[in-house]
Amino acid sequence: MLILAFIALAILVILFLAIALYICSIFPYGVMAPPFIPSSSELHGLIATELGASPESVVYDLGSGNAAVLLAAWRQEPHARYIGIEKHFFPRTWARLKCWRTESGARIELRDADIFETDLRPATHVFCYLFPQPMQRLLPKFQNELRPGALVISLDFPLEAKEPERVIDLSSYRTRTSRALYVYRF
Ligand SMILES: C[S@@+](CC[C@H](N)C(=O)[O-])C[C@H]1O[C@@H](n2cnc3c(N)ncnc32)[C@H](O)[C@@H]1O
Numbered sequence: 159m160l161i162l163a164f165i166a167l168a169i170l171v172i173l174f175l176a177i178a179l180y181i182c183s184i185f186p187y188g189v190m191a192p193p194f195i196p197s198s199s200e201l202h203g204l205i206a207t208e209l210g211a212s213p214e215s216v217v218y219d220l221g222s223g224n225a226a227v228l229l230a231a232w233r234q235e236p237h238a239r240y241i242g243i244e245k246h247f248f249p250r251t252w253a254r255l256k257c258w259r260t261e262s263g264a265r266i267e268l269r270d271a272d273i274f275e276t277d278l279r280p281a282t283h284v285f286c287y288l289f290p291q292p293m294q295r296l297l298p299k300f301q302n303e304l305r306p307g308a309l310v311i312s313l314d315f316p317l318e319a320k321e322p323e324r325v326i327d328l329s330s331y332r333t334r335t336s337r338a339l340y341v342y343r344f
Contacts, residue, residue: 192288194249196223198314198333202230208311208326208339209283213237217283220273220296225253225266227285232262233254240266243273278303287313294318300344310342317342 197205204298211217215238219228222242232240236273240262244250250268255265271278274295278284286293293315300310300317313335316322326339 160259181219182209184246192221193337194223194246195335195337196249197287198331198336200331200333201313201328201336201339202226203234204326204331205285205311205313205339206231206234208225208341209309211235211283211313213274215239215282216241216280217285218243218278218281219285220276221286221288222253222268223249223287225256228266229256229262231285232260232265236262236265238265242266242268243271243276244268245270245272274299279305280305281305282308284308285313286310288315290315290318300342304312304344306344308344310344312340312342314338316340327332 164208164230205227209217211231213236215229216237217231217238217240219225219240222244225242228242230239232238242253244253250270253268257263257268273292278299284300284304286296287293288296293312294317297317297319300308304310308341317340320342322340324341326341328336328338
């Protein structure tokens, strides 16, 4: 009986630790910072097409998570340069493993860095799937650093003070979490 109680307690402790680890991995910087919630795989082809990279492009994913968007874009245009900025260890390591299993090595660079401390001057294309507050904080950075003609695509969270060139409605997609892609030209 005592052994059974001990096993039950051990299972409860393991379950609690697993849930705590999962929550910490999703919200590593508190609930106000964008957590690691991957965008729907159903949208990656569309995002890559909308980015429309050419061999000369330098594409940044600000908060690149598991690099799924970068890999989709690289599959469409393998000669462009892709830079993922991700400060959270768990998705960055997952992203490195995913990229390592492909031939993308020389083309996709995954940086352990903060998006607000990243120089965006080399970017021709930027993708973001963040939160409303970081998007507003990024706007002056985009205005100061992006070259004329640079394209910014944000999933779900618009730049409030800038008119999008286009808004792509995602309601015909099965994804329940995402509603729109906002396309901006700087
Ligand atoms: C919603 S996820 C999007 C991941 C990926 N772009 C996608 O579409 O699947 C946001 C990511 O941004 C990262 N992130 C949030 N704030 C960041 C910051 N200041 N610097 C770098 N990465 C950040 C999070 O760790 C998380 O992985």
